[in-house]
Amino acid sequence: MLERRHAMSNLRLHEIISSSLKKREKLQNRETSLIRLIDGQGDNLDGHILESYGKGWLISTSGSNLRSDVREILSSYEKPLYWKRLDQHQKESPIHLCGEELPEFFSGLENGLRCRLSFKSGYSQGIFIDQRNNREALRKMVKPGQTVLNTFAYTGFFSIAAAVAGAVTSSLDLSQVYLDWTRENFLLNGIDPTNHYFCKGDTFHWLRRFAKQNRRFDYIILDPPTFSRDDRGKTFRVEKNYGQLFELASACLSPEGKILACTNFRGINVSEFMKQLKGAHLKVSPMPEDFTDTPYLKSVWATFR
Numbered sequence: 677m678l679e680r681r682h683a684m685s686n687l688r689l690h691e692i693i694s695s696s697l698k699k700r701e702k703l704q705n706r707e708t709s710l711i712r713l714i715d716g717q718g719d720n721l722d723g724h725i726l727e728s729y730g731k732g733w734l735i736s737t738s739g740s741n742l743r744s745d746v747r748e749i750l751s752s753y754e755k756p757l758y759w760k761r762l763d764q765h766q767k768e769s770p771i772h773l774c775g776e777e778l779p780e781f782f783s784g785l786e787n788g789l790r791c792r793l794s795f796k797s798g799y800s801q802g803i804f805i806d807q808r809n810n811r812e813a814l815r816k817m818v819k820p821g822q823t824v825l826n827t828f829a830y831t832g833f834f835s836i837a838a839a840v841a842g843a844v845t846s847s848l849d850l851s852q853v854y855l856d857w858t859r860e861n862f863l864l865n866g867i868d869p870t871n872h873y874f875c876k877g878d879t880f881h882w883l884r885r886f887a888k889q890n891r892r893f894d895y896i897i898l899d900p901p902t903f904s905r906d907d908r909g910k911t912f913r914v915e916k917n918y919g920q921l922f923e924l925a926s927a928c929l930s931p932e933g934k935i936l937a938c939t940n941f942r943g944i945n946v947s948e949f950m951k952q953l954k955g956a957h958l959k960v961s962p963m964p965e966d967f968t969d970t971p972y973l974k975s976v977w978a979t980f981r
């Protein structure tokens with residue numbers, strides 16, 4: 677009896693996993709290998725997030741509860757499989773579970789653009805795939821010669837999306853490691869990074885500097901972490917300081933320009949977030965369709981005319 681129940685629940689789990697993968701078949705193609713394959717409760721698999729990074733899969737769990745039956749079924753797909761605990765220390769890399777071990781750096785594709793990835797360089801893998809649609813929207817909007825300021829740039833994938841459309845980009849980040857990674861991403865996509873700008877330091881400081889110098893950008897991307905501390909120890913919290921960040925960015929925007937304001941902070945909803953974006957016309961953009969659980973990323977395009 678117990679064995680029968682076990683077999684039934686195993687069958688159900690097989691179905692959940694294979695139907696989640698099937699649902700995303702259209703999204704994963706020759707142009708895009710970076711997608712979310714299972715989104716926790718959104719795919720009836722609470723606490724488990726599976727993402728494809730092209731050459732390998734990454735299963736993320738909150739806590740140490742990677743279910744052994746989930747692990748067993750995923751292993752049968754014969755893909756290199758890595759595991760990340762979402763509550764682990766931010767510096768820890770994913771753990772290799774099975775399949776071939778991937779090299780320190782490899783690459784994946786998003787809408788035809790190549791991204792340098794790693795499962796060995798700490799907590800993040802080189803791209804936040806929940807921004808796929810926003811990057812594609814930016815790529816379609818910008819015109820050759822327009823200027824794009826990508827703040828909190830991380831590995832610069834917003835800059836890459838704009839640069840392939842002919843924009844002149846400025847990528848801004850506190851971390852030299854990520855600015856170097858951004859340069860690598862330019863090279864991977866056959867774009868000469870010397871035609872683009874790289875600014876190391878705090879976003880707030882740079883925005884004040886740009887405003888003083890009367891520098892204006894056609895597009896500004898704001899996608900800060902929920903909490904950050906600048907190089908002088910000053911803190912930033914989405915719920916308290918986003919309004920100020922938005923105001924500073926607005927001062928560096930050309931009259932016809934657009935700001936993409938994002939936050940993945942779960943503690944506020946989209947209308948609370950929009951209240952911080954004062955004086956602009958706002959258009960909300962939804963999360964990509966492979967993110968089926970409760971939406972957490974709030975993305976708003978702001979214009980002033």
Ligand SMILES: C[S@@+](CC[C@H](N)C(=O)[O-])C[C@H]1O[C@@H](n2cnc3c(N)ncnc32)[C@H](O)[C@@H]1O
Nearest residue numbers: 807828829830849850851878879899900901904
């Ligand atoms: C949430 S990620 C940004 C994600 C990125 N926009 C993307 O879509 O790939 C956070 C990035 O912000 C950078 N960062 C954190 N605080 C910063 C600050 N005060 N000024 C500039 N960059 C900062 C970090 O180094 C990290 O690369």
